[in-house]
Amino acid sequence: MSFLEYAPAPESTSILRLQDQYGLFIDGEFVEGGGTPFDTIAPSTGKKLATMSCADGHDVERAVTAARRAYDTTWSKLSGRDRGKYLFRIARLVQERGRELAVAESLDNGKPIKETRDFDIPTVAAWFFYYAGWADKLEHAGLGPNPRSLGVAAQVIPWNFPLMMLAWKIAPALAAGNTVVLKPASTTPLTAILFAEILQQADLPRGVVNILTGPGSMGGQLVAHPGVDKVAFTGSTGVGQTIARSIAGQRKRLTLELGGKGANLVFDDAPIDQAIEGVVNGIFFNQGQVCCAGSRLLVQESIHDEFVDRLKARMQTLRVGDPLDKNTDVGAINSAAQLATIAELADAGEAEGAEKWSPDCVLPSEGFWYAPTIFTNVQTSHRIAREEVFGPVLSILTFRTPAEAIAKANNTPYGLSAGIWSDKGSRVLALADQLRAGVVWANTFNKFDPTSPFGGYKESGYGREGGRQGIGAYLQASEAQQSTSTPRGASRRSITAATPAALPAKTSSRKKAAK
Amino acid sequence: MNRLAVPKTYKLFIGGAFPRSESGRSYVVQSPKGRFLANSSLASRKDARDAVRAARAAFGGWAGASAYNRGQVLYRVAEVLDGRHGQFVDEIVAQEGGSRAAAAAQVDEAIDRWVWYAGWADKFAQVAGNANPVAGPYFNISVPEPTGVVAIIAPQDSSLLGLVSAIAPALVTGNTVVVIASERFPLSAISLAEAVATSDLPGGVLNVLTGSPAEIAPWLASHADVNALDLVGAGELDWIALETAAVGTVKRVRWPETGAAAVAPSLERIRAFTETKTVWHTKSMI
Numbered sequence: 137m138s139f140l141e142y143a144p145a146p147e148s149t150s151i152l153r154l155q156d157q158y159g160l161f162i163d164g165e166f167v168e169g170g171g172t173p174f175d176t177i178a179p180s181t182g183k184k185l186a187t188m189s190c191a192d193g194h195d196v197e198r199a200v201t202a203a204r205r206a207y208d209t210t211w212s213k214l215s216g217r218d219r220g221k222y223l224f225r226i227a228r229l230v231q232e233r234g235r236e237l238a239v240a241e242s243l244d245n246g247k248p249i250k251e252t253r254d255f256d257i258p259t260v261a262a263w264f265f266y267y268a269g270w271a272d273k274l275e276h277a278g279l280g281p282n283p284r285s286l287g288v289a290a291q292v293i294p295w296n297f298p299l300m301m302l303a304w305k306i307a308p309a310l311a312a313g314n315t316v317v318l319k320p321a322s323t324t325p326l327t328a329i330l331f332a333e334i335l336q337q338a339d340l341p342r343g344v345v346n347i348l349t350g351p352g353s354m355g356g357q358l359v360a361h362p363g364v365d366k367v368a369f370t371g372s373t374g375v376g377q378t379i380a381r382s383i384a385g386q387r388k389r390l391t392l393e394l395g396g397k398g399a400n401l402v403f404d405d406a407p408i409d410q411a412i413e414g415v416v417n418g419i420f421f422n423q424g425q426v427c428c429a430g431s432r433l434l435v436q437e438s439i440h441d442e443f444v445d446r447l448k449a450r451m452q453t454l455r456v457g458d459p460l461d462k463n464t465d466v467g468a469i470n471s472a473a474q475l476a477t478i479a480e481l482a483d484a485g486e487a488e489g490a491e492k493w494s495p496d497c498v499l500p501s502e503g504f505w506y507a508p509t510i511f512t513n514v515q516t517s518h519r520i521a522r523e524e525v526f527g528p529v530l531s532i533l534t535f536r537t538p539a540e541a542i543a544k545a546n547n548t549p550y551g552l553s554a555g556i557w558s559d560k561g562s563r564v565l566a567l568a569d570q571l572r573a574g575v576v577w578a579n580t581f582n583k584f585d586p587t588s589p590f591g592g593y594k595e596s597g598y599g600r601e602g603g604r605q606g607i608g609a610y611l612q613a614s615e616a617q618q619s620t621s622t623p624r625g626a627s628r629r630s631i632t633a634a635t636p637a638a639l640p641a642k643t644s645s646r647k648k649a650a651k
Numbered sequence: 652m653n654r655l656a657v658p659k660t661y662k663l664f665i666g667g668a669f670p671r672s673e674s675g676r677s678y679v680v681q682s683p684k685g686r687f688l689a690n691s692s693l694a695s696r697k698d699a700r701d702a703v704r705a706a707r708a709a710f711g712g713w714a715g716a717s718a719y720n721r722g723q724v725l726y727r728v729a730e731v732l733d734g735r736h737g738q739f740v741d742e743i744v745a746q747e748g749g750s751r752a753a754a755a756a757q758v759d760e761a762i763d764r765w766v767w768y769a770g771w772a773d774k775f776a777q778v779a780g781n782a783n784p785v786a787g788p789y790f791n792i793s794v795p796e797p798t799g800v801v802a803i804i805a806p807q808d809s810s811l812l813g814l815v816s817a818i819a820p821a822l823v824t825g826n827t828v829v830v831i832a833s834e835r836f837p838l839s840a841i842s843l844a845e846a847v848a849t850s851d852l853p854g855g856v857l858n859v860l861t862g863s864p865a866e867i868a869p870w871l872a873s874h875a876d877v878n879a880l881d882l883v884g885a886g887e888l889d890w891i892a893l894e895t896a897a898v899g900t901v902k903r904v905r906w907p908e909t910g911a912a913a914v915a916p917s918l919e920r921i922r923a924f925t926e927t928k929t930v931w932h933t934k935s936m937i
Binding site for chain 1 (some may be wrong): 779785786787791894899900902903918927929931932933
């Protein structure tokens with residue numbers, strides 16, 4: 137018997153009244169798609185939740201046209217204050233329907249209800265609140281006076297945080313004055329369509345947000361559409377590269393939030409209990425299906441054995457099972473395909489000589505499950521130390537000196553996140569300087585906030601979401617700034633001549649041929 | 652009896668040294684009227700790789716230098732450029748033709764622009780970074796950091812001003828640079844490198860290749876140790892193929908620019924080759 141036995145405490149699903157079939161959301165209305173409808177299932181049971189419409193190329197055309205019309209006729213003409221008011225409405229409506237959204241998200245994704253209830257949905261609301269306030273303050277976004285929106289944004293989001301990723305994409309895009317066509321992941325389309333109902337309740341003008349459910353190939357058609365000005369993608373590095381390749385030469389703004397192989401560095405003076413909680417949170421939060429997961433644990437050699445023993449003891453208390461149970465810590469893997477990927481990499485870990493360990497836990501017989509797993513004796517060359525597993529699998533390595541910790545932490549093509557656990561502030565700050573990662577958490581892990589920029593170095597992508605930098609990805613400097621030219625024959629020593637804002641507007645260098 | 656001149660041998664600039672192309676090749680640079688000016692080094696794929704290696708080796712030191720120090724060094728480059736003012740005017744007139752006044756204006760503007768960017772070294776982080784008021788007991792700060800090795804195809808229609816306008820904003824935050832100079836007007840680039848080499852800029856921070864962008868650029872675009880690609884001067888090449896090649900290692904890419912607005916001085920040019928690092932640190936509950 138494990139740690140403690142609790143009676144089941146499932147969240148009621150009565151608040152969620154699902155329809156059998158959902159349409160696409162185009163130009164403010166739910167419509168049938170041209171493709172073959174598909175089922176979205178609960179990964180914890182394999183049972184069907186609803187049938188979703190599938191968009192085809194014609195629907196992509198309709199959605200981009202609607203977004204363009206909304207941009208030209210409504211949204212770009214609206215004052216920042218009024219755009220902000222719509223976003224505040226959306227934030228409030230998300231809060232009002234928070235429990236329903238949490239249940240739907242937990243069912244459709246397989247993640248524990250305590251995470252959707254206490255993290256995902258509150259974060260969604262917070263994101264809309266934060267960017268709502270930016271809509272009428274764009275001149276303070278760091279791009280100089282009168283920054284302009286980009287136009288129509290095509291946004292493709294992943295299945296690990298379906299509604300949260302939607303909020304990260306839509307909130308800054310609308311605040312900056314763009315209109316949106318969003319494609320949720322094909323395994324988790326449900327909450328995006330429920331969100332479309334919220335947009336109707338908020339009376340958002342038609343066409344400002346359009347949501348197309350369907351396969352990745354449809355997402356490819358969407359980002360490649362010539363009517364799209366801006367592409368934002370979160371997902372795997374491989375798919376991000378496919379998108380970047382497909383739009384090369386089109387001068388579309390692109391931001392990519394891609395994979396990671398985060399290092400979590402634990403020094404011998406770390407607060408060990410907090411560090412163990414942080415390591416557990418870093419890799420088992422959302423079943424490890426997190427791009428910034430702390431999937432490589434680097435422990436100072438002098439405390440390795442003790443740390444691993446205590447980590448194993450802590451892992452014995454993790455409750456794996458029904459995502460809707462309020463006591464569940466680790467839910468279901470999102471899909472059969474992802475489960476196969478995790479299993480394949482874990483098998484490679486064993487084959488390459490690392491030692492695999494999992495706590496005793498009985499996995500449900502239906503659905504997609506993988507037990508929390510750690511590997512010890514991992515070498516930096518092992519696949520499980522180099523490739524993104526995107527599952528509850530932790531690789532443990534050691535180091536002796538801070539210099540070795542830095543070298544090993546940076547020994548990856550990725551650069552999204554890192555963690556440092558040490559009581560010594562001066563060492564923490566020096567290490568934070570040296571780590572090539574977009575987010576560094578010191579004595580904490582997996583913290584997110586709408587005011588705080590998030591994004592990667594190297595093959596983890598480019599661009600930031602959150603904070604002032606996040607809205608910058610949906611804006612461009614005003615014409616006057618962009619098209620500054622050098623006055624010919626400017627007098628010598630005239631340094632003001634090189635100051636951009638002081639010069640008059642000339643021709644635009646960024647006019648798109650498509651417009 | 653007239654004194655016989657001592658013409659300059661124009662070489663490459665890699666890792667702080669001035670080697671000839673390892674390939675042993677050179678190409679003829681002519682004045683607009685067809686007069687022979689120099690045999691300029693025709694850089695090869697191997698030269699590009701050597702330059703990237705030098706740039707990578709120099710990155711830690713340059714990025715790790717204090718912003719104050721980087722600003723001082725860059726300002727020193729401007730001082731040395733100013734001291735060689737006449738030389739640059741002569742070279743621009745010889746390469747591009749046109750009046751001495753126009754050439755002097757180009758040199759003036761290049762120097763002033765270099766000074767403008769140098770002054771951003773210890774200010775940019777204040778403008779582009781910020782503290783984030785997160786909802787929790789954390790100290791949370793975002794700062795810009797250099798992205799790494801930046802490969803630049805310099806504007807092809809300008810000998811000095813375009814080059815300076817492209818490399819200065821990349822250097823100022825701590826990136827190291829491999830730049831392919833204007834193919835037609837490469838001489839000013841090597842003279843600029845001579846100013847740089849005597850200005851305390853560490854060897855390898857700036858590397859200058861002369862030759863054919865069409866030949867060298869694809870190797871830089873696909874090189875796994877290059878972090879960003881500035882195609883500002885690549886408009887006459889198949890730049891879409893270069894952008895596509897850069898996808899393999901998820902490089903940041905800037906597109907070709909043309910016209911009077913090309914390479915206008917702006918914070919956006921500095922920001923383009925930086926990453927934002929966000930550090931969360933717990934605050935104790937007291």
